[in-house]
Amino acid sequence: MNTENKETKIVLVTGGSRGIGKSIALNAAARGLDVILTYNNNVDHATAVVDAINRNGGKAVALQLDSSKTNTFNDFATRIAQVIKKDWNRESFDYLVNNAGIAQRALIKDTTEEIFDELVNTNFKGVFFLTQKLIPLINDGGQIINISSGLARFAFPGVAVYGALKSATEGLTRYFAKEYAARKIRVNSVAPGAIDTEFGGGKGDDSHRDQIASMTALGRLGLADDVGAFVASILSEDSRFVNAQRIEVSGGMFI
Numbered sequence: 001m002n003t004e005n006k007e008t009k010i011v012l013v014t015g016g017s018r019g020i021g022k023s024i025a026l027n028a029a030a031r032g033l034d035v036i037l038t039y040n041n042n043v044d045h046a047t048a049v050v051d052a053i054n055r056n057g058g059k060a061v062a063l064q065l066d067s068s069k070t071n072t073f074n075d076f077a078t079r080i081a082q083v084i085k086k087d088w089n090r091e092s093f094d095y096l097v098n099n100a101g102i103a104q105r106a107l108i109k110d111t112t113e114e115i116f117d118e119l120v121n122t123n124f125k126g127v128f129f130l131t132q133k134l135i136p137l138i139n140d141g142g143q144i145i146n147i148s149s150g151l152a153r154f155a156f157p158g159v160a161v162y163g164a165l166k167s168a169t170e171g172l173t174r175y176f177a178k179e180y181a182a183r184k185i186r187v188n189s190v191a192p193g194a195i196d197t198e199f200g201g202g203k204g205d206d207s208h209r210d211q212i213a214s215m216t217a218l219g220r221l222g223l224a225d226d227v228g229a230f231v232a233s234i235l236s237e238d239s240r241f242v243n244a245q246r247i248e249v250s251g252g253m254f255i
């Protein structure tokens, strides 16, 4: 497989039904990429994103995926292979964005094994094994982007496991970059700061939002499009020598 052709690039975005993933999907389509997005529960939201892309002359499909259920990933990879054959007459796609994730707030003293395992399975184990299963379908010269978090760099009470797993995801980013360098697949992580989505129940009341703004050099909470536009911009050959990096999109939190 190679990417020395001018075919339209295809990006697979997990968790593309809402929030940051939705914005990545829409911005990628606006830049001329075709999109496969996944959703977990919200098929209506996913369908709305697909319709918006198709209406604007792009091409998108949506598939269900629960990224905590690793035992479904072989079937999911088979499904992806079938979809790209049927809808694109291709054997492979170009970019994978591991965006799907959950928040579970708990102080360390209140963190149960159930909370811990749910976070590990969805935000870390799922990322590892989904990438492992899909990477044979990614073109040589393609790119993987793992969505991390500012919380991999700075700490708040209540998100210890979540933040630590995002640090682990950044570590994994470097290891995948190392092991798949022979295929010229680049692997980077993008770390959003506090972004105004429904994640973890949203960003709270005005005083909490003001507090976040005051910790941020650019003086505001981030928007999904701040991240989506950036990620879409590096899903191209313009970022061809950027590899194994962590890039923060936080407006400068805690600098």
Ligand SMILES: NC(=O)c1ccc[n+]([C@@H]2O[C@H](COP(=O)([O-])OP(=O)(O)OC[C@H]3O[C@@H](n4cnc5c(N)ncnc54)[C@H](OP(=O)(O)O)[C@@H]3O)[C@@H](O)[C@H]2O)c1
Pocket: 014, 015, 016, 017, 018, 019, 020, 021, 038, 039, 040, 041, 042, 043, 045, 065, 066, 067, 068, 098, 099, 100, 101, 102, 122, 147, 148, 149, 150, 191, 192, 193, 194, 195, 196, 197, 198, 199, 200
């Ligand atoms: N928002 C922030 O402040 C912030 C900051 C730093 C990093 N991040 C990271 O950015 C990513 C996206 O966050 P967001 O703010 O866009 O969240 P969001 O608005 O809650 O959207 C989450 C997306 O992930 C999907 N999803 C949830 N659980 C899933 C599961 N078990 N399997 C597969 N898909 C699942 C959802 O699908 P359904 O629509 O079907 O539920 C939805 O598309 C996450 O990795 C998060 O850790 C967010």
